[in-house]
Amino acid sequence: MNGHRAPSPLGAANGASRINLQLLSYLVMLVSEEHVTRAADRMGISQPAMSTALARLRRVFKDPILVRTTSGMQPTARALQLAEKARVALELLDGGSQDGAFDPALANGHFRIMATEGVAAVVIPELLAAVRQSARNLRFTVKSGDIRRSPEFLRDGELEFAMAFTQSKTDDLHQMLLYPQRIVCLASRQHPQIQGQLSFDQFIAQGHVVWGADPVPFPAIETLVDEALALRGVSRHVVARVANLSTSAALVASSDLLAIVPQRMAMDGAVRARCQVLALPFPTPAFDVRLIWHARWHHDRTHTWLRQLFRQCAASIQSRGGASG
Structure with a gap:
């Protein structure tokens, strides 16, 4: 024996004795979230408690851990290294406890x-x-x-x-x-032109209710249909835009408009009672x-x-x- 102590795996000179597993888990979360409040929320503690933990980590490791930049808080290079070592250590300890059982x-x-x-x-x-x-x-x-x-x-x-x-x-x-999931088309059970089947010409000729008004930023199913129609050189005649699909079904049920919806929604009993569920008259990609x-x-x-x-x-x-x- 040469009397020299082995280096700490976390490189925490003059502070390793004050580190516990909870503080290491806070370090990992702070570096992952790059935000004190979000890290606190993820760990189920208050923001002041996480701020106190960050201050303690800074003292122990003599490193800022998180620094403010123009794009928000960012971990330091050393904090990234420490967090990775802490993550590995926590996984090893967690995996070795209770024979790996999770409660x-x-x-x-x-x-x-x-x-x-x-x-x-x-x-x-x-x-x-x-x-x-x-x-x-x-x-x-x-x-x-x-x-x-x-x-x-x-x-x-x-x-x-x-x-x-x-x-x-x-x-x-x-x-x-x-x-x-499949996309289908809804039409009123009382629709004057469409009963039981839907042709491509009917789909284009009819007015449509489209899901995509604010706050919906990107209605994927509507985009899939629009892209499929664009390949054929046509587009829908949009009469109304709505923020949720349930409104689409309600508008269709009381008008001659059409709407596309996921098939699982169309299978709802209340929707089927007032609307026809029709296959699209053209192929669309899997959804x-x-x-x-x-x-x-x-x-x-x-x-x-x-x-x-x-x-x-x-x-x-x-x-x-x-x-x-």
Whole structure:
């Protein structure tokens, strides 16, 4: 023995003895979120408590950890290194405790999910019902937004999950199928020209209710249809734009207008009672709904457990609606 102490794996000279696992988890979250309030929210503590933790981290590591820039708070180079080592250490310790068992009753945190109104209505009630059976300390925010920007929001730590139609795959974003989906057309059961079948000429000739008024920034199903029609050199005659799909169905039921909606919404009893559900008279690309998350959360135990619940919900949804929903 030479009497020299082995260096701390976190490189915390003159401060390692004051570090505990909780403070390391705060370090990881602060660097991930790049925002004190968001980090506090994710950890389920107050903003002043997280500010106190940041001050303590700064003293222990003699590093600012987060610095203010023109684009917001950014982690220092050393903070990035420390957070990565802390993340590895926490995963090793977490995996070695209780033989790797995960107890959802002890889990806490805030999970933010982006989804359209229709997708959220299909998935979230079943998901939360399952969560509340065993993880009553978890909190959720479900919000709509520009689904095209969901990869950006996931990378920037503004979301933990997105449920969306996507055609792109990248190394840093994971995804899984929630349910396949088709687009259909609604027409009033009292429509003067359309009964039971819809031709291409009728689809173009009729007025349309389109989902896409503010605050809907990007109605993906409407864009798919518009792009398919543009390939044929035609477009729809838009009479009304609305902010939610339920309004589309109500307007169609009482007029001679048409509207496109996801088939799962069209199968709702109240909609079917007043509207015809018609196949589109032209092909459109697949519109499958997928769950998307960033690689930083791929091995997080609570996140992994939630993804298992999403899989269970997906299986239930598909069994109820079949592959065409």
